[in-house]
Amino acid sequence: MPTALFMSGAVMAFIFGIVVGSFLNVCIYRLPHDESLVSPPSHCPKCNTRLRSRDLVPMFSFLFLRGRCRYCGVPISWRYITIEFITGLLYTAFWLALAHQYPDQIWTNAGLLLVAMAWVFASTMLVTFMIDLDTTFVIEPVTWIAMGAGLVFELTQKWITLKDVQFSIGPWTIPYLPAAVPGMVVGFLVFVLMDLFGRLIFRKPSMGLGDAFIGAAVGAMLGPKVALLSFIIAIVFGAVIGIVLMIAGALKRGPAPGSEETKKKTPADDEEELPQGTYMPFGPFITASALLVALAPDWVTVHLSQLWHWWVFQNPFMS
Secondary structure: OOHHHHHHHHHHHHHHHHHHHHHHHHHHHHHHHOOOOOOOOOEOOOOOOEOOHHHOOOOHHHHHOOOEOOOOOOEOOHHHHHHHHHHHHHHHHHHHHHHHHOOOOOOOHHHHHHHHHHHHHHHHHHHHHHHHHHHOOOOHHHHHHHHHHHHHHHHHHHHHHOOOOEEEEOOEEEEOOOOHHHHHHHHHHHHHHHHHHHHHHHOOOOOOHHHHHHHHHHHHHHHHHHHHHHHHHHHHHHHHHHHHHHHHOOOEEOOOOOOHHHHOOOHHHHHHOOOOOEEOOOHHHHHHHHHHHHHOHHHHHHHHHHHHHHHHHHOHHHO
């Protein structure tokens, strides 16, 4: 692919990404409150003034207004421009990765569909990341969209390569089964089993079912093997960051037994409550590791395999 065409696609991906990022900000704010995504129109939460088109230009309106509302002067959260910028970076990164992998097909209908599904997956993971980080809840329909995107992404890859669309066992020809299907099952069951294990230890729910839906979405996009690798990376990152935050004393803690807050709770509340003690949402680690692995699954698999081989066979501490 000519360099100019390759880079022009990257620029368009970034511009489209920051535009979509503006909409993702709406999703992140409204979905947890069960509000409509289209009504009421965008407005300042302080003075309630309806924002005009010139106030809604992604990134540039924020910079031009110096981070303040045009009408009442209240500071605008840096989160808005940050989400727009991150979405632009993700869209650009997925474009570059897929254009490098499929240079001759990227501008075809199949190639553009592949890019679109990667962008849908990235958007849903980013929305899930932020909502889970804010509320510790997962909006399950968002993960359903990610599952569909992962399935269509894999089928489109087969459309481009026309490989492994069927296989034979003796006289029987078996149609191709997308890896997204077992990937969803494996991804869902991994976190259900982790929750069951946590229940045995804490005697109450330790992980929400929402994490299982995230796992299913990741499995649909990456397939069962690479998804499991992604989960391991998430667990390692989560453990490291959790230890750091525990040392810093920055993690939330449940109410002490016998406190007024505990006395006011009903048994039904306890069923949905995280175990008392130190905790943090795990969903953001799942989504972040999935996005990183999805950008270069083969590269991550190969290099982690090499790292594991070195650790087992060449590491002097293992001798």
